[in-house]
Amino acid sequence: MSDRTLQQHINDDRDKLEDPTISPQMRRHVEDELDHLEKYQVNHPDTDHDPTGFEMYCDENPEASECKIYED
Numbered sequence: 001m002s003d004r005t006l007q008q009h010i011n012d013d014r015d016k017l018e019d020p021t022i023s024p025q026m027r028r029h030v031e032d033e034l035d036h037l038e039k040y041q042v043n044h045p046d047t048d049h050d051p052t053g054f055e056m057y058c059d060e061n062p063e064a065s066e067c068k069i070y071e072d
Contacts, residue, residue, distance in 0.1 A: 005048045
C-alpha cells in the first residue's frame with residue numbers, strides 16, 4: 001500500500017505526461033488514470049487518500065453488482 005496522497009498521484013501522472021519519451025500505450029493509460037483520479041477528487045473534495053482502481057470504478061459505477069454493499 002502506498003503512502004502517497006491523491007494529489008501526489010495526480011501530480012505524478014501529470015509529470016509522466018510531460019515526458020516525450022513515453023510510449024503511446026503508456027500515455028493512453030496515464031491519461032485515462034488521470035481522468036479517473038480527477039473525477040474522484042471532484043466527487044470527494046474532503047479526502048486526499050489515493051484511491052485504488054476498484055474504488056474509482058465503484059465511485060463512477062455505484063450500481064455495478066460488485067460495488068453493492070449488503071447488510072444483514
